[in-house]
Amino acid sequence: MSLAHPAAPRRSLPLRVGTRASPLALWQTRDFLARITRFCPVLRDANAFEEQRIETSGDKIQDRLLAEIGGKGLFAKEIHEALLDRRVDFAVHSLKDLETEMPPGIVLACTLKREDARDCLLPGPALPAADPSDPFAALPRGSVIGTSSVRRQSQLLHRRPDLNVVMFRGNVQTRLRKLAEGEAAATLLALAGLRRMELDPPGSVAIDAEIMVPAAGQGIVGVTVRADDTELHELLAAIEDPEARAVSSAERALLAALDGSCRTPIGGHARMLENGRLRLTGLVARADGSFLLRRTEEGDAKDAIRLGDELGQALRRDSPADLFA
Numbered sequence: 001m002s003l004a005h006p007a008a009p010r011r012s013l014p015l016r017v018g019t020r021a022s023p024l025a026l027w028q029t030r031d032f033l034a035r036i037t038r039f040c041p042v043l044r045d046a047n048a049f050e051e052q053r054i055e056t057s058g059d060k061i062q063d064r065l066l067a068e069i070g071g072k073g074l075f076a077k078e079i080h081e082a083l084l085d086r087r088v089d090f091a092v093h094s095l096k097d098l099e100t101e102m103p104p105g106i107v108l109a110c111t112l113k114r115e116d117a118r119d120c121l122l123p124g125p126a127l128p129a130a131d132p133s134d135p136f137a138a139l140p141r142g143s144v145i146g147t148s149s150v151r152r153q154s155q156l157l158h159r160r161p162d163l164n165v166v167m168f169r170g171n172v173q174t175r176l177r178k179l180a181e182g183e184a185a186a187t188l189l190a191l192a193g194l195r196r197m198e199l200d201p202p203g204s205v206a207i208d209a210e211i212m213v214p215a216a217g218q219g220i221v222g223v224t225v226r227a228d229d230t231e232l233h234e235l236l237a238a239i240e241d242p243e244a245r246a247v248s249s250a251e252r253a254l255l256a257a258l259d260g261s262c263r264t265p266i267g268g269h270a271r272m273l274e275n276g277r278l279r280l281t282g283l284v285a286r287a288d289g290s291f292l293l294r295r296t297e298e299g300d301a302k303d304a305i306r307l308g309d310e311l312g313q314a315l316r317r318d319s320p321a322d323l324f325a
């Protein structure tokens with residue numbers, strides 16, 4: 001079988017794709033396989049791909065804040081290992097769960113078109129629907145909000161210091177169940193995950209990215225491959241969305257420059273403007289919301305990494321040093 005071109009070297013099928021086993025991860029993986037099959041008809045074979053489900057440290061640890069156990073990369077570590085051990089040929093990830101620097105021997109081959117990057121407020125059954133123009137307004141004083149993201153927590157508490165945040169972990173379905181069971185009055189989730197799984201919980205509203213700056217890479221799926229697998233790298237790169245690459249490069253460079261301890265709330269969100277310009281917003285905060293710094297810069301999309309790096313350094317310079325200890 002040749003992948004991209006009749007003259008390309010033959011390689012054996014199936015291609016093994018690494019993925020987490022959560023419903024969202026599986027949805028994203030199957031969506032990616034459908035896209036690549038449309039692009040490369042030779043893979044239109046029931047046996048072209050084999051799904052390898054991999055349990056990651058992030059899936060195993062359910063009772064502690066992600067920030068406390070090492071944050072980024074926890075949902076990717078075992079998948080990277082499978083790639084390097086040649087147990088899988090490529091892997092599909094939520095980009096926001098991938099560390100900013102790939103381990104040696106692994107590259108980010110492809111970033112897919114972004115789904116809505118915003119976070120979403122989901123009121124539980126005891127609360128009225130949220131108001132899209134002021135999502136937090138209907139939350140009664142002192143309400144309990146479930147989230148284990150320090151980024152979401154800090155931005156929420158900055159506006160509403162009266163609220164009480166409790167830890168809420170598990171995959172999207174688990175968190176929706178906890179909400180239905182009243183473990184919290186409301187929760188916050190990425191809109192992208194809900195949209196992909198066609199979930200539209202009653203009363204939920206998207207929160208403007210100015211009010212709740214999303215995580216770097218939120219809403220974007222990224223595909224990793226071994227750096228030495230040129231053939232597969234080229235095939236995967238052929239379905240890359242250049243806009244997703246540009247915005248995520250800026251956001252991830254910002255995150256890398258901030259190099260926060262993994263407990264530091266950091267947000268990064270870029271938007272492509274007309275005329276090839278990028279507008280990047282970065283956020284640094286304290287988890288309790290008592291400090292919050294948000295800044296926006298524009299630059300040429302060709303210099304996405306420099307834009308992110310410079311904004312990250314500026315935010316770092318102007319934030320309390322202990323956030324970066």
Ligand SMILES: NCc1[nH]cc(CCC(=O)O)c1CC(=O)O
Pocket residue numbers: 094095096097172188189190191192193217218219220221
């Ligand atoms: N850490 C879990 C995770 N990783 C990616 C998404 C959503 C999908 C995306 O951002 O592309 C989620 C769930 C959430 O934050 O609500």
